Amino acid sequence: MATSHHFEPIGPRDSSQTPRYAGAANFALLPTLDEVGHADIAVAGVPFDTGVSYRPGARFGPSHVRESSRLLRPYNPAQDISPFAVAQVADAGDIVANPFNLDEAVAQVADGARELLERADRLVCIGGDHTIAYPLLKVMAEKHGPVAVLHADAHLDTWDTYFGAPVTHGTPFRRASEEGFIDLTACAHLGTRGPLYGKHDLDDDEKLGFQITGSVYIEEHGIAAAIERLRARLGDRPVYISIDVDVMDPAHAPGTGTPEAGGMTSRELLRVIRALSDLNIVGADVVEVAPAYDHAQLTGIAASHVVYELISSMSMSLR
Numbered sequence: 339m340a341t342s343h344h345f346e347p348i349g350p351r352d353s354s355q356t357p358r359y360a361g362a363a364n365f366a367l368l369p370t371l372d373e374v375g376h377a378d379i380a381v382a383g384v385p386f387d388t389g390v391s392y393r394p395g396a397r398f399g400p401s402h403v404r405e406s407s408r409l410l411r412p413y414n415p416a417q418d419i420s421p422f423a424v425a426q427v428a429d430a431g432d433i434v435a436n437p438f439n440l441d442e443a444v445a446q447v448a449d450g451a452r453e454l455l456e457r458a459d460r461l462v463c464i465g466g467d468h469t470i471a472y473p474l475l476k477v478m479a480e481k482h483g484p485v486a487v488l489h490a491d492a493h494l495d496t497w498d499t500y501f502g503a504p505v506t507h508g509t510p511f512r513r514a515s516e517e518g519f520i521d522l523t524a525c526a527h528l529g530t531r532g533p534l535y536g537k538h539d540l541d542d543d544e545k546l547g548f549q550i551t552g553s554v555y556i557e558e559h560g561i562a563a564a565i566e567r568l569r570a571r572l573g574d575r576p577v578y579i580s581i582d583v584d585v586m587d588p589a590h591a592p593g594t595g596t597p598e599a600g601g602m603t604s605r606e607l608l609r610v611i612r613a614l615s616d617l618n619i620v621g622a623d624v625v626e627v628a629p630a631y632d633h634a635q636l637t638g639i640a641a642s643h644v645v646y647e648l649i650s651s652m653s654m655s656l657r
């Protein structure tokens with residue numbers, strides 16, 4: 339398939355000419371969206387964490403992931419692709435959202451994403467707490483109709499309300515399901531684990547359109563079987579991938595707001611994303627990086643590699 343631009347993509351700053359630790363931290367040292375005009379894939383931050391139920395701080399996620407992405411190199415041997423050479427990828431900066439008004443923030447994230455999609459074919463958002471998946475799925479559904487969803491997370495995030503509030507980081511997929519943004523036959527959780535409020539959480543979750551491939555399933559059947567199960571569920575529909583970094587074990591991603599023991603390794607998560615490179619991945623987010631709880635950029639680096647692998651998988655169809 340031909341790329342949408344007629345010129346060679348503008349790639350990242352050359353780190354053999356300018357030390358990679360110098361200058362502004364655009365994601366992977368890529369150019370800005372303003373510099374390239376139009377992008378095949380834009381990376382945008384969504385610094386927002388008014389939806390959290392426990393530790394705060396994911397509002398600092400975008401800048402931390404960008405800062406942790408300086409060491410990424412242009413060739414991805416695991417997929418045999420140079421994503422920034424086959425696709426124009428750019429950093430679109432941050433979508434700004436009101437920290438004191440959740441409803442306004444949700445509208446701002448939707449508006450911001452919609453505007454960016456005038457200038458980029460696909461969007462990868464760095465959160466921010468998981469609330470942002472709700473407006474992002476709204477915009478995906480406007481463009482593609484109800485989408486298939488791969489949701490990698492320790493948590494279901496299909497709960498109903500907290501303190502009576504319907505829009506939180508524990509509820510985006512219930513709201514998206516109720517409002518028809520997602521294809522109820524093609525949504526999947528990956529890596530789910532840990533205590534729930536009650537068994538009824540699981541009944542609700544299934545009715546809302548999700549199939550669970552949990553952390554225990556991965557342990558018992560292996561990652562290859564988990565991938566096959568996900569592929570069967572997602573089918574060949576446009577798929578949106580939402581990755582909460584707490585899907586990884588706290589040993590791999592400690593810098594997050596609601597950590598749960600017994601999670602995936604970063605290696606397993608990267609493998610899953612790679613294995614879906616032939617699907618039509620129309621958008622993605624990587625959320626819940628809370629740098630105040632991070633150490634030595636462990637979570638930031640894991641998240642930056644997840645974004646890089648997502649971009650690599652999206653680029654496969656643009657070669």
Ligand SMILES: N=C(N)NCCCC(=O)O
Pocket residue numbers: 391392468493495507508582584595596626
């Ligand atoms: N989306 C994330 N990370 N966490 C949801 C946790 C909801 C709860 O406090 O039960």
Ligand SMILES: [Zn+2]
Pocket residue numbers: 468491493495507582626
């Ligand atoms: Zn989540």
Ligand SMILES: [Zn+2]
Pocket residue numbers: 491492493582584585596626
């Ligand atoms: Zn979570």
